[in-house]
Amino acid sequence: MRYLGFLLLTVLALAFRTEDPLFSYPKQWPKPVYAFRNNPLTAQKIALGRALFYDPRLSHNNSISCASCHSPYSAFTHVDHALSHGINDSIGTRNSPALMNLAWQSSFMWDGAVNHLDVQALAPLAHPKEMGSSIAELVARLRASAHYRHLFAAAYGDSIATGERTLKALSQFMLTLVSANAKYDRVQLGTDQFTAQEQNGYRLFKTHCNACHTEPLFSNYKFADNGLPPDPTLNDYGRLRVTLNPTDSFKFKTPTLRNVEYSYPYMHDGRFAKLAQVIDHYTRGIRPRGSLATPLRSPIVLSSNDKVDLIAFLLTLSDREFVFDKRLGPPESVVGER
C-alpha cells in the first residue's frame, strides 16, 4: 500500500513541470500568459502578497479584506451571495469570480475591464461598495506599519511601500493559486478512474460545453453571450461598458468550471444557486438574440439522467487540495501585529 502511495506521488511529481519551485502546473497545460519576467516570483514577495490578501486594513474602515469576497474555502470566491457585499454592508453589482489559474488569463472582471493582473486590485480597493479605500491610502498605511515595513524590506530590500510594489506582491500571491489536482486531473494522468456516471457526464460535457469551457483550464476565458435574460434590476450588459462596441452587448467572460462545486451561486449576477438550474438554463432558458454564442445556437437536449451525469462529471473538477492548502490560506500572523 505504501509502495503504491509512493508510486503515485512519483508519477504526480513527474507529471508536473517544475521550472519554478514556486509555480508549477501540469505538463500538458498551455503556457501561462502572465509576464513573469516583469515580476519574477520570490518567496518573500509571495509572503507579502499573502499578508495583504488577508488583511482587512485594505478597506477604509478595516472591515473587508480580499479574502472577504475571495475565501479560500470556497475556491476563493464569495459563497452564499448572489452579489458580493463590501464595506458597510453595501451590496455590489456582480458576483465575485473564483480566483484560480490567474496566470493563464489576460483580462479580469466579468467584463474584462482590467487588462493585467497587477492592476486588478485597484478596482475593489477603490470601489465605494467594496473596500472604499484607494491605493494611496493603502500605501500610507503600509508605510506606517512596522510589520509591513519588515515584510517590504524582506521582499524588496528596503522597507518602502509603493503602489507598484504593493500591487506586484499581491499578484505574486494570486499567481500561486493554481488548481490542477481534481479527480479529473488524476483521471487524465491515469491514476484514477471515472465512474460510469462521471464518464457519461464527461462525454456529454465534451459534446455540449467544451467549446467555451475548454479543457484543461475549463474556460477559453473569452467573452461570450450565453443567452441569459437581462436582470431589469441590474441592466448589466457586460463587456459593452468597456469597449462601447454594440456587438459586445450581453457578453461576459467565460468563467472556469474548476471547483464549481464550491463556487455557487453561478453567473455574473449569481442568479443560479444550484448546478441543476444552470443546466436547465442551457437546455430551456436561453434567450435567442444576435449576439448569442455560436455553440449555443442549436438546442441542447439532455434527458434527466444526462443532467445528473453531467453534474456528476462537474463534481470531478473539485480540487480539495487547493481549497484546503494551508500555504494559500491566512498566514499565521495576521492583523494583530502592527
Place this chain on the structure above:
Amino acid sequence: MRSGCTRRTLCCIAFALLLSKGAIIAQPDNGKVTFSFLFDRAPLKLDSMYRIGNDSFRVSTLKLYISALRVLDRAKRTLYTEQESFHLIDLSDPNSNTLVVPAALLQRGAWISFCLGVDSVTNVSGAMGGDLDPTKGMYWTWQSGYINVKLEGSSSRCHSRKHEFQFHLGGYAAPFNAMQVVMLPLGGTAHEDIRLDVSALLQEIDLAAQPNILSPGTPAVELSARVAQLFYH
C-alpha cells in the same frame, strides 16, 4: 623685447584662448525643457479666481503625462530619445515641470517631440513605478488605463454641482486612443519653455453642455487633440 617676453605674451594669448574655449566647456551640458501653464497670458495659479468677460474660472487640479521625449534635427531625424521617458507634470508640484535634455542638442532649427499621455503598450503592462505609480492618482481603478490629462476646477459657465468641471482624459484602445504626439520647433537656447494657455482651452469647451469627461471615448480623444494643439513655444 627679448624672446622670453614674446613667449610670455604668446602664452598669455594662448591661455586666454583656452579660457574662452573652457568657458564653453564649463557650461552645464544639461539643458532644460520646462512646461509652463498660463491663464490669459499670466502664469496659472491653482485655486485663483480668474475673470474673462462675464465668466469666472478657477483651476484646482492640472496634471498630465509627458512621455517619449525626443529631439529631432531640421530634417526631423531623431537625434536623441530619452530613456524611461515618463513625466508626470503636476501644477501643484513646482519641481515636476522640468525635463533635462543635453544642451548641445537644443539648436535653433531643431525640433522637440513628445507625447501627451502614456502609450498603449505601457497601458497594458500592469503596475509601474516612479511617475507611473498608481498612487499618483492618474490611473483608473474601475477600468485599466492611465489618465493622460487631469484638469479640474469650476466655472460660472458650468451648471453642474458646485459649478465644477472634471476632465479626466485617457483611453488607449482603438478607436479611443487619446494619446497625442506634439512636435514643436526649438529656439536654440539651453532653456526651452513650452507653454499652454489653459484659458484658451476652457473657453473653447462648451462647459455648460459638457462639464465632465471621465472615461475613454470620442469626447476624450477630441479634447486631448485640442490640448495638444495648444502647446506652443
